[in-house]
Amino acid sequence: METIQPWEQLTALVKSTDAEGARDFMESLEPLETVRVVSRLEEDVRAQLLSLLSPEDAAEVIEHMPDAHASEALENLSPTEAARILEELPSNTQADLLGDLEDVDAEAILAEMEPEDAQELRELAAYPEDTAGGLMITEMVQVPVGLSVDQVVDHFRQSSEEYSGYDVQYAYVVGVRGELVGVLRLRDLLMAPVRTKVENLMLRDPHSVRIDAGLSELVHFFEEHHFFGAPVLDHEGVLCGVLRKSGVEAAVSDQGAETFRRTQGIVGGEELRSMPLLLRSRRRLAWLSVNILLNVFAASVIAMHQETLEAVIALAVFLPIISDMSGCSGSQAVAVSLRELTLGTIRASDLGAVLMGEILLGLINGVVLGILIGCVAWIWQGSPWLGLVVGGALAVNTTLAVCIGGVIPLILKKAKKDPALASGPILTTITDMCGFFLVLTMAAFFLEKLR
């Protein structure tokens, strides 16, 4: 009972260049299914599918794809096809996707666009990600100062086709240099007498964000002000684009996903199983090979105390337990610090406060876990002294691990290193070394009792 999988059906349609069939098939898919089916296609089939569909439909599909797939697919299309599809997407998505491409690929696609659009897109793509400039869209309604309500309404009527793809909520009133002078709400336009001048209807001194404002500043801006969007101004007050609240929230979500990925040792960006095997393997190994060196370094502590271990072989059972448990306790503290840094309840300089918050907790949990493992060791191996050594070492090492785990992300952040990526390996290396050292030197001290 071999069933034909939907991606196999779609592949067959694409390979027989059945444009209509492919389109109908895509339309028949549940939204939840689209991403899964498309991600299962072979890389070249995915690109062929896009060139088979109309640019509008292809743009729709691209928006469903993970970013990594989307930029890969664009690279596999001809620059002309890629340009036609890109033009159907919102400006910030265009800029993001181009930013993910190799420079030569991006330039080839830009060369296929209207020079003016290409220039605008180049500028957009140049703004750093996770700033107002990198997150804004340029699809917005600008009206020059001096118009009356009926003139603005006329303007809307005339531009209705251009604006049909926009999410229009405000019109931005600009002066001669393009500088923002006010914001016009559509509903106010609706309620005002037709001869009213825009200047008398608009909100003056509107809240705006600077083009280089960073993500956490933007998050707080939208917490402070209940807007759906805000105008983005350059350093001379000129209106450059509109930042939507949803754009900021999506960026926060992406950042969270990236933090998670990096703590788990996935480096170099999103990994999807449909990516080339060797790329995935190489990226994972990059992190693992650093880790193995750190591990060997930590384990050298054991080698230095080999004679103690030889005398009390039962200790060997407990070394991995101490290593793992200290790592877990420390990781919890790392997670809380990373989270508090994101929420803004602590900042990188708050070392003292974090240490105060962890030291007592570390002691309590250390004592509890130490007693637990101490009793296990005592009962299992029949030696109260072994229990004392193992339990004591875990208690001290847990306290250390919790304190170190709490402060490492702050120290890395202050040093402008990525706390999500580096906290884990640094933490476990230190706690392994301390843990092994504690167990083995305590055991050496009580050697007579342990034999």
Next chain:
Amino acid sequence: METIQPWEQLTALVKSTDAEGARDFMESLEPLETVRVVSRLEEDVRAQLLSLLSPEDAAEVIEHMPDAHASEALENLSPTEAARILEELPSNTQADLLGDLEDVDAEAILAEMEPEDAQELRELAAYPEDTAGGLMITEMVQVPVGLSVDQVVDHFRQSSEEYSGYDVQYAYVVGVRGELVGVLRLRDLLMAPVRTKVENLMLRDPHSVRIDAGLSELVHFFEEHHFFGAPVLDHEGVLCGVLRKSGVEAAVSDQGAETFRRTQGIVGGEELRSMPLLLRSRRRLAWLSVNILLNVFAASVIAMHQETLEAVIALAVFLPIISDMSGCSGSQAVAVSLRELTLGTIRASDLGAVLMGEILLGLINGVVLGILIGCVAWIWQGSPWLGLVVGGALAVNTTLAVCIGGVIPLILKKAKKDPALASGPILTTITDMCGFFLVLTMAAFFLEKLR
């Protein structure tokens, strides 16, 4: 050079019940500072601050707080004060905060509200989180079918005060039972002749979401349709509220943060360092104590092969390395699976596809890491046979760990368990046991060569 910290200043103002001073102080804070300063206050001072401010200002502060602080502060206020502040918040925030309170506290606050509002809020709070009902707001503009454009404009004028706090973009046209019949865009209202009937202007058969639609369905809805918001209907087509795209994105971001928290062993919800020490300690221990038992279980494999270890004590150095490295390789695969489940590129039943995606990668990385650690062992301990045993065991165990790590989240998801919480401990227990077993049995086999 003792500097007075801002939270100490604020505490002094609150303790001297200086309402004006506290308000001015709060207004002087940078948005980024507000959350940090408020989170540093003592729990009771935080509640006093809220009761000192006007309900509007207090609501503003509440929106800046992490949820855990906000609900705790509400519990510390009198029900009357809490009700006044809550009323200033959007309906879904009200419902979320009430949902976080103990039932008796929530009821006491509801008793202080208008019975009608309280009833509405009770209903809102009853919808499961992360469904359309749990995420929607009820602040929306409804107009009955049959009106003309000028009547609608009149309606807007008359209700302008009520609507001032709303983000109005659409008006929803409803029939006599409250069933949704169409959606009216403000900009269309703006451009239409005044006598036009609403029925002729509205978009018919508008896209809507069912009240019980889940988060991933909602994410895809907004990917599919470029709306800022969508009407939420119950099973009889009656309009219940409006779901904003930003609400869905915030929920996705929260879910990501929770996944991260749980993978790192933070259970029972958000942990902030300002929470009571014993609560934090207890929650962390809940996860650690399960973990320590799993660890002891895994280490028993070592105990069973103690005589091999005694014969080749150098192996003890490599046991923690194998445990840690296999754990790391497996965690990477877990992270990729969790992420792909979120993105929708795989689902719980795709075990075969995931296994195919990991098995080769596991082999490649296993061989590379095995050769690496094998060479280290050979050079360090001067025994090629030791290198073979340790390297071989790591190679096999890495392959296993990567395969297991890839599929565990899917299996847990299928069994309706939380993959973020349980994948890590299950993974490391299995890989530790296999790793220890592999090293020690291979060593026993080559014992003559290793001595």
